[in-house]
Amino acid sequence: MSVDLEKLLRPVERPMAPFPPKYMVLASGENMVVRQVGRKDIPSILPYIRPLIHVERDYYDLVAARIYAELLAYYRYRVQDEYVLVVQVEGELVAVVNGRMVNADVGMSYHTIALRRGLRVGAHAFAAKMEYHFDILNQKEVLIVAESPIGFRRWMIEYELEKRPGIQHELGGVPSYALTKELFDRARGTLIVGRRPVPEDVLAKAEEAILPPSDPPRPPAYLMAAARSEYDPTGTALMLQQWKQEGKV
Numbered sequence: 001m002s003v004d005l006e007k008l009l010r011p012v013e014r015p016m017a018p019f020p021p022k023y024m025v026l027a028s029g030e031n032m033v034v035r036q037v038g039r040k041d042i043p044s045i046l047p048y049i050r051p052l053i054h055v056e057r058d059y060y061d062l063v064a065a066r067i068y069a070e071l072l073a074y075y076r077y078r079v080q081d082e083y084v085l086v087v088q089v090e091g092e093l094v095a096v097v098n099g100r101m102v103n104a105d106v107g108m109s110y111h112t113i114a115l116r117r118g119l120r121v122g123a124h125a126f127a128a129k130m131e132y133h134f135d136i137l138n139q140k141e142v143l144i145v146a147e148s149p150i151g152f153r154r155w156m157i158e159y160e161l162e163k164r165p166g167i168q169h170e171l172g173g174v175p176s177y178a179l180t181k182e183l184f185d186r187a188r189g190t191l192i193v194g195r196r197p198v199p200e201d202v203l204a205k206a207e208e209a210i211l212p213p214s215d216p217p218r219p220p221a222y223l224m225a226a227a228r229s230e231y232d233p234t235g236t237a238l239m240l241q242q243w244k245q246e247g248k249v
């Protein structure tokens with residue numbers, strides 16, 4: 001008797017309403033589009049996440065490694081009910097967010113990664129995925145954890161998330177926090193912004209191609225930077241010590 005093993009390994013997907021694309025104008029004056037992508041788009045995104053696995057600053061390494069695996073799991077049908085949203089400016093990839101549906105009422109936020117810094121693109125990307133859970137999937141709450149201090153500030157503090165001490169998040173770490181429908185509604189118009197429909201030409205540009213990030217986070221030129229920052233944010237003490245050993249000073 002032959003068994004189709006793939007049928008046993010591949011989760012059976014539940015139908016999920018699609019995220020309607022939206023756009024907003026950034027502080028830089030540029031139009032930024034948030035839209036859902038499908039499996040066929042994943043190979044165009046992975047090459048821009050991969051280099052971030054080597055950026056220790058702000059936990060890009062850990063988040064990039066995890067989101068890389070999550071995107072692959074989605075691409076290769078090894079995760080239940082995942083979705084992926086990309087954020088683009090003139091086609092350029094500036095952020096990626098993902099998550100999944102746990103059941104009809106509860107969502108699981110996976111990751112948010114900003115590929116362009118300083119414009120709150122990550123904050124807007126996260127807001128869009130929360131909108132997906134509440135307004136499109138009609139869920140009651142979303143489980144969230146943070147890996148980085150910036151993430152903690154952006155999600156736990158800005159939204160005043162509730163603790164869920166008894167619930168372990170799928171990503172590990174501390175027990176979950178939750179964004180409830182009530183907290184989400186409170187954030188409308190402040191943290192959650194954007195307009196629909198996206199102007200046709202702006203959406204067409206985004207859909208044409210996922211272009212590489214123009215200024216992504218990069219590892220520091222000085223390889224000891226991550227180690228030194230814990231004790232000496234300027235790095236001068238360690239560098240002086242090293243130069244002395246090398247006989248340069």
Ligand SMILES: CC(C)(COP(=O)(O)OP(=O)(O)OC[C@H]1O[C@@H](n2cnc3c(N)ncnc32)[C@H](O)[C@@H]1OP(=O)(O)O)[C@@H](O)C(=O)NCCC(=O)NCCS
Pocket residue numbers: 058059060063111112113114115116117118119120121122123124145146147148150151152153154
């Ligand atoms: C968390 C994250 C998505 C937030 O993205 P964001 O909202 O676009 O915010 P940025 O990362 O650009 O900026 C965060 C802060 O760092 C500062 N910052 C850090 N590096 C910066 C840079 N190179 N240029 C400009 N600002 C920078 C910003 O001024 C900002 O300060 P603020 O909070 O007072 O506004 C993003 O920092 C990120 O992808 N981090 C790595 C992965 C991660 O931690 N994901 C979340 C897991 S919980």
